[in-house]
Amino acid sequence: MVGAPNGEQRRARRPSEARTARPRAGWLRQDFADRTRGRTATLNQLLLASVVFALGALVAVGPFPGDPVLFFAGVVIIIVLTGATLVVPWNRLPYGWVAVVPAIDIVAITLMQLAAPRTAMGLLWIFPVMWLAAGFGLLGMFAVIVTVAGITTVLALVSAQQVTYTTFLLPLVLFAVAATSHLTARRSDAQRTLLAKQAQLLRRVLESSRRQEQVVTEVLDAVDFGVVRIDGDGRVAVTNEAHGRLQQAMGSDDGEQAPAFRDDGVTRLPSDELPVERALRGEAFDGHVIWFGEEPGPRKALSITARRLIDPDGGDGGAVVVSRDVTSELEALRARDELVASVSHELRTPLTSILGYLDLAIEEPDIPDHVRANLDIAERNAERLLRIVADILAASSSSSSSIEATMTAQELDARDIVRASGEALLPRAASRAVTIDMTGLEEAGVWADPMRLRQVVDNLVSNAIAYNKDGGTVFLGTTTDGVSTWILVRDTGIGISEADRSRLFQRYYKAGAERRTGTGLGLAITRDIVRAHGGELGLHSSPGVGSTFIVKLPATGPGGTTP
Structure with a gap:
């Protein structure tokens, strides 16, 4: 048998955990969403700034076929905007304000494209286009289409170049990228929504399981018999307060468990026949009575039952061992038997005497036949009464040792x-x-x-x-x-x-x-x-x-x- 943890501490600990878990989880979800918005703005802008910075370094060290002042004006706008993105507290602003950043990026990239119309600077529009299409839904996607169409038209008019298929290639690529980003973002949102619902369902199931566990724990601690739950691998998983009290009552003066005896209270019980040891071996039994402690000291009698458990797969799921203090019951039965034996002994002596005198009276040759018949009836009933007394005496001393x-x-x-x-x-x-x-x-x-x-x-x-x-x-x-x-x-x-x-x-x-x-x-x-x-x-x-x-x-x- 094993000791049990303090049930009061267990009950006091679990409700407090349940009370603090829900508000903490809500705060984490809101904080996580705000931090994700700021992180997204920072990462997108840093990625664009890194590409622009590398492009600016190449322009600075080599020949540039365009207006360098206008080009670096766009570069400076993007660098400054990146620094502002790092310091702005996005979690305190409405979500729509984030769209200002890619809008300004589009303007800066337009300046860079105007500085060198014959270059592929327009490819940088992919970064803000993807950001707007993915982060702002259909509204962002249509805004991107209108903006890119307007900018490419203006650039074609300003450059006064002949319109060819290459003039429409960049807008088509940007439209395709915007559509792909939008669909990918919607798919990701659907997956996040599904995961959020599943997480919420799991939280509810976990909370329900905790409540059920708390109820079961309180019920187990309220009963007056000990309960031990043993897992399939032999590990003691659950015990209740009553089991702990019984363990303390069975302890000896030196803190060890008191010696165990069979139901007769005399025969020593081997350690491998203790109830928990038998349950660990896979045995099941019912009402096994064991005495703990040696006379003349205090003794405890426990009635112990073990039931095997089956797991959902049909395998061995361990066992439940239930122990109940039956000391008072056995002592009351013993007192009753002693009283019955004492009374029966007192009855047996006069009955034996009555039967003897009835035999003498029946053997008298001079008594009338009707009197003899009455005496025979009295003798048969006296013998029956003596057999009843003998049965009571046998029952009062019917332990295996006395027999x-x-x-x-x-x-x-x-x-x-x-x-x-x-x-x-x-x-x-x-x-x-x-x-x-x-x-x-x-x-x-x-x-x-x-x-x-x-x-x-x-x-x-x-x-x-x-x-x-x-x-x-x-x-x-x-x-x-x-x-x-x-x-x-x-x-x-x-x-x-x-x-x-x-x-x-x-x-x-x-x-x-x-x-x-x-x-x-x-x-x-x-x-x-x-x-x-x-x-x-x-x-x-x-x-x-x-x-x-x-x-x-x-x-x-x-x-x-x-x-």
């Missing part, structure tokens, strides 16, 4: 025990026209205490007769494979419902309206005796069809010998 202390196992033939039980109960079966079929008895060696085994078979056969239908059948059988021996008791009676089967072996429990007779102790005592022999008692039943009890016992003793 094992009174057992003397030896080599037996289970067939003889079962046949003797069936023959002894033939009169009871005949009173209800129930047939006891013993044709299924085979030679079957078993290592058991004869008196205790007879008690088990008598109880099962008595129940099979009592809860059978009039005229029904009780089938008895024995078989072995040399390692284990099976005893079968099957009836054709009323059967047991699924709801009753889950509690049938609990002490003092009587299932269904048809099973209200008796003390409800017989099957609980029977199973305890079978388990004390190292065996198991199984049940198969269908309502209205009948029930089958199967006793599995070792066929050989510790030495491996068979009868």
Whole structure:
């Protein structure tokens, strides 16, 4: 078992993170958009300025076929405009003001083209044309078309040159570049919009997941049983506060975990059989009771259940281990058993005396027949009461250790025990026209205490007769494979419902309206005796069809010998 983090800290931390995440994300989106606008203006202008600066350097060192004053006037305008672009706070101005920069660039490039009409200076218009077409939508694109058409017309008139196909080539190229930039920008805007929607959806899903995680955490911390979630790779992923409290309660004085014992509170539990170790190995179990701590010090009893989890792909998703403190319940049951045992012992002595005097009275030869009949009735009821007291005493001391202390196992033939039980109960079966079929008895060696085994078979056969239908059948059988021996008791009676089967072996429990007779102790005592022999008692039943009890016992003793 592992320790748990402080749940109060966990609950206090997550809501604050959720509260601060949303406004921070909104501020980042707005700031990101403003910084992108300023960065775009700066980068576009720096790119144009770099090309113009390199072109100006070439003009300065070599011959220039044009007006250098007019050319450098355009260069200076672009350089100065670039410096202004670097210092202007674009995020504080309306977005339309950015269009002033490429507009002035177009004017400066026009001056450079006028300075040398026969050169390709007009190609520099590509930079502001792309900027306007991409950044200002259809309005920017039409503005570019009108501006370029007007400028090229003016330049053609000013230069007074013959109009040829080369006169229209530059405008067509600029129009194509503007259209391409516009379409590319629209496509990029659509992609950004889609990404923004997906990001918003992811934020909502993340926020919903955080809220659900917070609710689950608060619910887990509110319950009074410990919960441990183990991932498929064996890592402990989730624990709750109750688990941490149980861990502290199970700690010893030196800070280590207290020693663990089995449900009898005496047998030491190996470290590899601890619940979490078993869960890590892939095991699943239900209601495994473990005692922590040694007497006479404080002790804790935990009922631990492990359930395997399946991931969406159908693989092993780990396990959930749930632990519950059942110390008070077990101590209350122990106190009840002690009280019942004490009262039963007190009742047994006077009942034995009553039966003795009834026997003496019945043996008197001079008593009338009707008095003798009354005494017989009193004796039968006194014997029944004594059997009930004996069952209560057995139930109050029915732990495996107490039964094992009174057992003397030896080599037996289970067939003889079962046949003797069936023959002894033939009169009871005949009173209800129930047939006891013993044709299924085979030679079957078993290592058991004869008196205790007879008690088990008598109880099962008595129940099979009592809860059978009039005229029904009780089938008895024995078989072995040399390692284990099976005893079968099957009836054709009323059967047991699924709801009753889950509690049938609990002490003092009587299932269904048809099973209200008796003390409800017989099957609980029977199973305890079978388990004390190292065996198991199984049940198969269908309502209205009948029930089958199967006793599995070792066929050989510790030495491996068979009868």
